[in-house]
Amino acid sequence: MFSGAQVSLYPMSDDFVGIILNAIEALDPWRDQLRLETDSLSTLIVGPPEVLFPAMRDLFCATARSGIHTTMHATVSRGCPGEPDDPICTPVAGGPRGMSLADLVAAGRDRVAAAPILELDIAAQFSLYPLGIGHHMDEIYGCIEFLKNSGTYDRSKNFCTALRGDAGPVFETLGQAFTGFGFDTGHLAMDVTVSANSPSDR
């Protein structure tokens, strides 16, 4: 399996370059589990599905703690048939497969409740795309059921779901949505945007 993300950070500041360069060291604790490649549009992060969201969380929080209005966008994917297998992507643990939706929702909610509180309020919105299956909406509706019980659910929007809360639980919710839905080895993509310090929220 191949899993990873194309990640872009957008600090809305004249000093966006300096803010990003300062934040990148937040990835240091994760580097031995990840492979990184940066170009002018995004940074590719390749690694196990469970590690992607904690690593993105630390990168985003380090940037947002500048106090500057910052957003991060990520195109996250696992199991794409067009990508070669890579040992660095081996899942850390088996996914919660074979569970009923009710148990999956309860397990996900427990994981979100146990997430660290990072004292940073954020908003997020994301879309989940289970690919290569005819009943993709079943997986999406199952995930929405989890989200509504996650404690971070904000509201449904056209094409996506909005979350809100502390960065710890919000990123845990995103990670649970990514690893807990869609077939274990199936192709799943996620389009996610995270925002902090928006003047619209003041």
Next chain:
Amino acid sequence: MFSGAQVSLYPMSDDFVGIILNAIEALDPWRDQLRLETDSLSTLIVGPPEVLFPAMRDLFCATARSGIHTTMHATVSRGCPGEPDDPICTPVAGGPRGMSLADLVAAGRDRVAAAPILELDIAAQFSLYPLGIGHHMDEIYGCIEFLKNSGTYDRSKNFCTALRGDAGPVFETLGQAFTGFGFDTGHLAMDVTVSANSPSDR
């Protein structure tokens, strides 16, 4: 059918609010064909599939002409079974259905070649997600064949394809990818990022 986009503009400037507010009037010529709703994360643009990309193009170009490093992200969708039909989304013209891939590629290339030149160099990367079908990679590989012949192809990246060139042809390429691939009335989503004035490109 329902079609639209959640669009976010990111000018990397202390004056991001002013730059965005100045740019929004670029949507005025499109307003009678679109419905807009803005919140703190994105602006929902609902309208016919063929109108979405020209409208986003004009919005992005108006912002990028500030000279500030600006990116735009859009989650674009048509035919989602979870969204109600809306008359404002009625396609302006029938899609290029029933054509061979070779003819589809040639027709798309002609449309891109005829696009207006806007004298603004941009980079883009995007992922196309044909949903609810078992052979989604066939549609994706067909689209990649078109992209490689579009005149705006830059390179393949993990999880996405990068384009580069003048804003006119690049947005025409994106629009052709969105309307020309996936089933006519099927569920198709696109995750697209556009960038201008990046210091990495200087």
